Amino acid sequence: MVQDAPETGTPVWLITGCSTGFGRELAKLVLARGWRAVVTARDAAKVADLVQGHEDRALALALDVDQPAQVRSVVQQAEDRFGAIDVLVNNAGYGYLAAIEEGEDAEVRAMFETNVFGLITATQAVLPGMRARRRGHIVNISSIGGITAFAATGYYHATKFAVEGLSESLAIEVAPLGIKVTIVEPGPFRTDWAGRSIKQSATRIGDYEQTAGERRRQTGERSGNQPGDPVRAAEAIITAYEAAEPPLHLVLGKPALGLARKKIESLSAELDKWEKTTLGADYPEFQDR
Numbered sequence: 555m556v557q558d559a560p561e562t563g564t565p566v567w568l569i570t571g572c573s574t575g576f577g578r579e580l581a582k583l584v585l586a587r588g589w590r591a592v593v594t595a596r597d598a599a600k601v602a603d604l605v606q607g608h609e610d611r612a613l614a615l616a617l618d619v620d621q622p623a624q625v626r627s628v629v630q631q632a633e634d635r636f637g638a639i640d641v642l643v644n645n646a647g648y649g650y651l652a653a654i655e656e657g658e659d660a661e662v663r664a665m666f667e668t669n670v671f672g673l674i675t676a677t678q679a680v681l682p683g684m685r686a687r688r689r690g691h692i693v694n695i696s697s698i699g700g701i702t703a704f705a706a707t708g709y710y711h712a713t714k715f716a717v718e719g720l721s722e723s724l725a726i727e728v729a730p731l732g733i734k735v736t737i738v739e740p741g742p743f744r745t746d747w748a749g750r751s752i753k754q755s756a757t758r759i760g761d762y763e764q765t766a767g768e769r770r771r772q773t774g775e776r777s778g779n780q781p782g783d784p785v786r787a788a789e790a791i792i793t794a795y796e797a798a799e800p801p802l803h804l805v806l807g808k809p810a811l812g813l814a815r816k817k818i819e820s821l822s823a824e825l826d827k828w829e830k831t832t833l834g835a836d837y838p839e840f841q842d843r
Contacts, residue, residue: 564611566590566636568629570619570676571646573600575745576695579788580643585612587792592632592639619646619672629679641795642680643693644673649710651773652755653766661753662709669713674720681728688732691795694721698741698810702817705762706769725802736800738791741810743782782807
């Protein structure tokens, strides 16, 4: 049975990738608030515990964001049950370690399917309902790796840079329709990203051992000891959602903030250094305007 559209105080959240990490902690907090939630994972059994005791306002559904038909089905089930989706959190995604030359085509394309195209599919699926109601909030989990880059994670950065650009364009398009967009950019957090979930190229080229190879080693060594707390990250996302003017960019964690500021400073310095060459690329009649 289709219920009435939710009141302001009981929003409906659809969260992808809830088996671990940010998705799981965010689902817990959303339900603790008394809000409604559709929690998803490729294996629904891994999120069944999240809805226990909340069956009247929560659904646990299987969702592989690489499967467009399944995405559309989950959105339809959510709307049939709760009448609307107020917040979409595109959290499903994973990392891949490899120097660019070491990258394996099938693995790289698979990561793009999940991190980019899965996010696009889910976003497109919820937008018609949000447009019709002239309200909604899309939260895309990116990374500080969507702002700056390191060795060994170039392909992962490429997916997150894609999410950044897509989200910024989306924000412009949907703002007049009452729909908000927030890009979440965490630094190192104690999730499974660098542990169970990480994938790596089997190819290792000696010339990259001091760059990509060293980053591979550091990533493994730091897993489980990162400064970021996923619970506090989830709380920050809810704080941003509740704000009268939610941020487009939400950087999470002290390391991420430092890296973001360093990137801005570096880019600004480079623009200044090359300003004359930059301006000289225009037709002369435009250079003095």
